Amino acid sequence: MVDTATARPQAEAARRGAQIEVRNVSHWFKVPSGVLQVLDGVDLQVAPGEFVALLGPSGCGKSTLLRLVAGLEPATAGEITQDGEPITRPDPSRIVVFQDPTLYPWRTVRDNVALGPQAQGRLKERKARVDDALRLVGLTEFAQAFPHQLSGGMAQRVALARALVNDPQLLVLDEPLGKLDSLTRLQMQSELVSLWQREGFSALLVTHDVEEALFLAQRVIVFSDRPARIAAELKVDLPYPRHRGDPRLTELRHQALRHLGLDASW
Ligand SMILES: Nc1ncnc2c1ncn2[C@@H]1O[C@H](COP(=O)(O)OP(=O)(O)OP(=O)(O)O)[C@@H](O)[C@H]1O
């Protein structure tokens, strides 16, 4: 589905990825009963062009960490930098894709994808990139369709194209495939790998799906219960494309489940 025929030269793609450093980050929220500590001394690096996945119990603080990295709010303590510069606000070089594609129902697929360039007043000069992004996610023929005419997987592809059109240096993915049926999900995982390889962005993915994390990422970070601390880090030392039946993936899956406190008896 993903078009790799128009692949960029690898050197150009490799230059694209942001280097992210999360240094000793802790975070608290004010809640009616006082304060709620959500992150506790998190240290995390994403190398340029690296794909890192985050796993952890529900409510431990994963989405909060993504919001801090995206610059949507400041960390209570610690520092987060992109290529050495502190992250203080949202920036088009870092794009977040959520579980819900949140498309504008009154805009066509193409106009949804073109939102970023349009907001920046660069629609004309970015027209080719909009076409390119639609082609990349296999939706050229649906450019004039409206969101209600799409399947869930197609809508999520529009959300990905809308992110790619901005040429992000970091793609922040918060359970982006979480609402898809399992077959579409497997297909979209492979497509995400192709897009990442072609585009060269760095990726930070939160997922509840251990297999998905191991299939996609070069490193998988496992968090503890809230307040989230890094409980383990697994290096996924397998080339792409990966084979789901690879015995090494099964081994790593057992390790990940163990770190999540689940007996790997299944
Ligand atoms: N703006 C906020 N104000 C107060 N508490 C918040 C706020 N945002 C998140 N929290 C709390 O912080 C904790 C962590 O939330 P977060 O969304 O980061 O978890 P998560 O790891 O992404 O969970 P899930 O896997 O279920 O998505 C939760 O207890 C949540 O209630």
Ligand SMILES: [Mg+2]
């Ligand atoms: Mg979350």
